[in-house]
Amino acid sequence: xxxxxxGLILYLFLMLPPVIALSESIMVVHMHxxxxxxVIVGLLFTPYLKRRFPSFFxxxxxxxxxxxxxxxxxxxxxxxxxxxxEALTIPTIEIFKFISLPILAGIPLRDSWNKLNNLRxxxxxxxxxxxxxxxxWLYIATPTQLCNNYLLAEQKALGWTxxxxxxxxxxxxxxxxxxxxxxxxxSENE
Amino acid sequence: MIKNKNTISLCxxxxxxxxxxxxxxxxxxxxxxxxxxxxxxxxEQPVFPEVTLEDSKGNIYPFSEFKGKxxxxxFVYTTCTTVCPELEMNLFNVYNxxxxxxxxxxxxxxxxxxxxxxxxxxxxxxxxxxxxxxxETWRMARVPNVQELQSLxxxxxxxxxxxxxxxxxxxxxxxxxxxxxxLIDVMDYQKVDEAASKLLSILKRExxxxx
Numbered sequence: 001x002x003x004x005x006x007g008l009i010l011y012l013f014l015m016l017p018p019v020i021a022l023s024e025s026i027m028v029v030h031m032h033x034x035x036x037x038x039v040i041v042g043l044l045f046t047p048y049l050k051r052r053f054p055s056f057f058x059x060x061x062x063x064x065x066x067x068x069x070x071x072x073x074x075x076x077x078x079x080x081x082x083x084x085x086e087a088l089t090i091p092t093i094e095i096f097k098f099i100s101l102p103i104l105a106g107i108p109l110r111d112s113w114n115k116l117n118n119l120r121x122x123x124x125x126x127x128x129x130x131x132x133x134x135x136x137w138l139y140i141a142t143p144t145q146l147c148n149n150y151l152l153a154e155q156k157a158l159g160w161t162x163x164x165x166x167x168x169x170x171x172x173x174x175x176x177x178x179x180x181x182x183x184x185x186x187s188e189n190e
Numbered sequence: 191m192i193k194n195k196n197t198i199s200l201c202x203x204x205x206x207x208x209x210x211x212x213x214x215x216x217x218x219x220x221x222x223x224x225x226x227x228x229x230x231x232x233x234e235q236p237v238f239p240e241v242t243l244e245d246s247k248g249n250i251y252p253f254s255e256f257k258g259k260x261x262x263x264x265f266v267y268t269t270c271t272t273v274c275p276e277l278e279m280n281l282f283n284v285y286n287x288x289x290x291x292x293x294x295x296x297x298x299x300x301x302x303x304x305x306x307x308x309x310x311x312x313x314x315x316x317x318x319x320x321x322x323x324x325x326e327t328w329r330m331a332r333v334p335n336v337q338e339l340q341s342l343x344x345x346x347x348x349x350x351x352x353x354x355x356x357x358x359x360x361x362x363x364x365x366x367x368x369x370x371x372x373l374i375d376v377m378d379y380q381k382v383d384e385a386a387s388k389l390l391s392i393l394k395r396e397x398x399x400x401x
Contacts (some may be wrong), residue, residue: 012325034306062196066203073207085223128219143272144362150222152272 003114007044007102024088027154028161033103034131035078040062042106049107057111064115068124079135081146088149095109125173132166135159152177224361226361227347228376236345238371241338243302245331246314254371260297260396264379264390265348267305267358268317278321280382284364285328287386292393300326302338304350305358307334325329346373366392 013019014037023034050057061067077083078101086093116124138146139159145152204318212218217310238261244250264281266274278301285299300322304308309317314330323330342350350360366386366394377385 045295059195062193066196066199069207070198071204073203073210076206077210077214080214081222082220082226089223145224145359146222148227150350150360151351151353153353 001048003044004048007041010037010044011041011102014041023171027084027150027158030084030159031078032161033166035097038098038101039109040073042102043110044106045102046107046110051112052108061108061111061115064112065120067112068116068120069110071105071112072124072127074100076131079131085147085149090171103156125176129166129169132162132169136163136166199229205342208212218292218366227361228363231317231347231373231376238373239338239341239345241342242335243300243329244311244327244334246311246318248311256300256367257371258369259295260369260389260392261367262297262299263348263367264362265343265350265360265365266301267303267360268309268313269366270357270401274363276305277379280379280385281328281364282321282323283382284386284389285323288389288393292386294327296393296396299323299390301330302330302342303330303332304343304360306334306339306347308338329340340400369396 013045014023020034022029024030078097083093087097113121127162137157138161139155141156141159146155169189194349203232215221216226216229220229223374238253240255242250243253243255262281262284264277269272279297281301285293288297309332314332315325318325318330321328333342342348344366348361350358352358362379364379365373366375366377366389368374375388379385
């Protein structure tokens with residue numbers, strides 16, 4: 001319950017108009033702060049929702065694959081340069097961002113993660129690392145603007161942060177392979 | 191039973207993903223807002239708004255001066271050091287690929303500055319020299335009235351963001367306006383040959399119609 005309340009506070013905070021304006025004025029903050037924080041809102045809601053609707057998660061996301069696929073779809077969708085532009089110019093897309101990232105990415109991620117076996121976890125890790133790498137290359141190497149609402153320099157900065165993200169994921173992934181007995185188990189019983 | 195539901199939800203998720211990407215990219219065609227914009231412009235075909243131009247020779251005239259001719263347009267600012275010179279060089283290459291008989295008669299080239307404050311007549315005249323434009327069949331002009339300029343930029347979807355160092359980040363393309371003053375095509379400025387051959391086929395078709 002406590003986690004859900006923290007999640008709600010964070011959610012409402014992110015929805016404050018000045019916070020929205022600030023976080024969307026800088027491209028890197030938009031992509032690497034606001035969006036991940038919205039996913040975290042979803043992560044925080046998950047234990048509460050799982051207690052309320054245990055059979056829903058057990059039935060419809062039994063082996064975790066549907067959930068993690070949904071998570072990947074949503075985050076890849078938000079990596080398309082166009083969606084980021086449209087979130088700024090089309091209100092419906094902006095609302096969809098605030099709904100999709102917590103509910104369709106955060107919640108399924110936390111529900112699915114512990115249900116996945118190691119092979120599937122590794123596949124997700126590798127896909128995320130590759131994705132970050134591709135996005136880094138795309139944003140750094142493109143000479144033209146990908147997002148009409150942001151300056152070219154910001155676009156390059158975003159590329160470098162993608163590279164950093166990918167690198168961090170890679171380091172985490174590699175150390176996981178060597179350090180035995182890791183688990184990302186979360187305490188469901190607060 | 192549980193296994194079934196799991197499979198069903200996976201199918202739903204994949205279907206949802208497909209629909210989401212299909213809708214979000216206009217049927218896998220437009221992955222950036224810029225490509226979505228050009229796709230929409232070509233569909234909508236907006237009319238060039240009535241604006242007053244001032245060119246590098248100091249002549250002042252309304253856009254309707256070009257009535258009856260195709261106009262190939264770019265939007266630039268002269269202090270730009272990145273995209274604009276490339277854009278103008280490419281326009282120059284397109285200009286050179288079009289047979290002389292069409293130039294000036296059926297087709298005019300026009301570079302419009304969206305920085306009227308700094309791009310006065312002398313600056314435009316200097317800029318014109320850099321790119322070897324003759325100032326007549328390829329004109330460099332500014333829109334002195336800020337409101338008119340903004341309405342033009344809005345109509346054609348040109349987004350100009352000033353940065354703090356006196357430069358602008360902006361989207362670039364070749365815009366083709368037909369003799370009736372309607373925007374009929376937005377072309378990739380990096381594909382010179384493609385733009386030139388497109389232009390040529392349009393001009394030839396026009397010629398065939400009038401003969």
